[in-house]
Each structure stands twice: as C-alpha cells, then as structure tokens.
Amino acid sequence: MTDTLLLMLAIIQVFVIFIYAGPIMARHLLYISLKKNPKWAVEHANRTGYKIADKLFWWFSCLLAAGVGAAIIQYAVINPTPSYFYELALVPTLIWVFGLLLLTVYVYGYLLKVIPSPEVVKANLISRRLKDYVPLWIFYLAYGLLGLICLYYCYCYSQNLIDIDALNQSLSWTFIIGSITLITLFYSLRRKHSEFDIMFAESGRKYEVMVNIIGIYIMVFVALNKMLIDIHQIEIFSQSQMSLILGLSVNVFFMWMATHPKSKEIIAKYKLKYIS
C-alpha cells in the first residue's frame, strides 16, 4: 500500500513541483527581487540576467522531470523495484529545492547587486523579529530537541549501542537540516519583500514564519523517528512512510502557493512589467 502511494507521489511531484508549481515559485523569487527598484526594472526590461536565470531554472525543472520520469519507467515498469520508490518520491524534490536555493543565492548575491538603489526608498516601521511572530520558546524547543537527539546519539555511541556510521550519518543529517532551516527562517525575516506579504497582506510574514517553524518541527519529528529506529529498533513510521509524509507536505505546500489567486497576479505582473 505504502509503495503504491509512494509511486503515485513520485509521479505527482513531476507535475506539481517540476512542471507546474516549481517554475511559478522561481518566478515569484525573481519578481520579488525586482521590487528593489521597480522603476529601473521597467526601464531595463530587456536585461538578460533575469531571462537567463528564468530559462535556466525552467530547463533544470524539465530535466529533473524527465529524469524522474525515466527512473519511474525503469523501476516501476521495466524492472519493478519498490525499495527505490521512497527515494524516487523524495530525493528529486530535495534536488529541486537545492536548485531553488542556488537560484536564490544567484539572484540575491549577483543579480540584485546590478540593480541600483532608487532615489526614494520606502520602508515599513513594523518590527520583523522572530519574537514578533511566535513565542521564542517554540524556536528554542525545536533546536533544543535536535541538540538532545545529537547528544543521545553520542551517548549511545559511547555505550557501543550504535556504530560510527550511524553516528556520523545522524550528526551530519541533523547539522545540514538544522543549518538549512535556520538560514531559511532568518532569511524569511530579513528580506524586505516577500511573496507571502503580497498574498496575505499584513499577516503574510507571520504565515511565512509559521510555515518555516512547522518545517523545523517536521524535521525534528523525522530525526526523532530515525533515532528510535537506529537505537531502540522502535518503528513508529517506516522510512517509506516518512518519505510519504514529507513528500506530501512539500507537494501540498507548493500547490497551495502556486494556485493562490494572488500568485497568478504576481506572475502576470512580472511578465507584463519586467520581461520584454
């Protein structure tokens, strides 16, 4: 049953993330960055950097979709291997998210620097600190739990309950996930404009922070589940079930963002104003 659902999720992600919602999210990012100086952006609508970024990301999504499609045919039709289904449902999405992170770095680290500051700059006098949106203990609890999981792994290793590979794998996974979620959370607070602000007006930033916090807690839950399997052989959710939960969350989130009426408005404005 889980394998069938995973295969369905692997197929759905091709359409939802790589073909439909993904390129929309990338365009949101490009559009938001142009809000630095909209007047300049309109006057220089023929600049190439944004077009190249837009096209490259579209090709990246298409190639990923083709790759996953080929893998699905190989492991589901030609040579049925259900053990690969959970990887098919999750790994391509993670690769895509990594691609989006690279695009973000390229846009904010290079493209945005080319745009000059406008003569008149506006700013909101509403504070955007983490504690303005959620109680800080929620944030500390999540990272505290991740820290405790790491400590427990170290303790179990010292007691010879797990081998060095399990320790390395869990510590590096926790470090990578912890760093990415932390950077994403603070980036969502730091940036001046956000697609959430456009979609949900004044509550936008609060929703963005809450989505990030939910993401962090899902990661904590994954780490906890893995810890119980690795050390105590207690399986609340299998690896396949976890992939299913994670994959579904990501797909639902992307669909929610891409199908929002304001999202279509952003894309229409972006095409009309900034791309010639």
Added chain:
Amino acid sequence: MEIEIDTQSSQAVYLQIVGQISRAVQDGNLKPGHTLPPVRQLANDLMINPNTVAKAYKQLEVARVVVGAGRRGTFIADGAKDYIEQNNKLDAKVELNNLMKTFQGRGLSGKEMRNLLFDQITHLKGVKP
C-alpha cells in the same frame, strides 16, 4: 506605517528618519509602546548604513520620543507626542529669537517686527489664529 527617504535630498538621511517618525507619532500613526524595527532591519530595508539608523534612534531617544530597551528593542515612549510638541515649541522659540536678533541688528523696531509677524501668520494657510 511606512517612511520614505530621499537620498538626493539636501536634508541628512538620519534627520529625515527622525522627522518622519516624529510626525507619525504626532499624527497618531505610531502609538506609545509600538516597537520600532531593529536598526539592522530598517537599515537593510532603506538600503543605508546601520549607523545612520542608530544615529536617528539615538536622537529620538534624547528627545524622549523613543525608549531604547537594549535587546528588547526600541519603543515609542509614553507621552512622546507631548515631548515632540514641547521640543517643537522650544525649537520655534530659539529660531524666532535668532531671527528677531537679526532684524534688530538691521534696525527694525519691536512694533515693526510684531506687525510683520502677525501679517505673515494671517497669510499662512492652515495656522489657527
């Protein structure tokens, strides 16, 4: 509540920030207890140096318009509106005094200055008699 700064203006950026926050308090758009954005956030949003924002906040703190509470943030002070009005009156007094001294030096009598002042006030739009 938004503020905007004009980088081409002859007025210093920090004074533009001070002026706009003070005006927002006077207009009732910023109420006592409102948390102002952290220095780094406002500097990032306005694309200016954090020291410029820090200087503006310091000036507002000296004028008792805001209260700096360290890591807890910077808040609009209780009675900020009254302090701004007091400061404005004090500034007007000082500037009028300087102006009158200049005119006195040019030989204008007290009666002439008073007449000129009343004359100008009646021509000024939006000023209550």
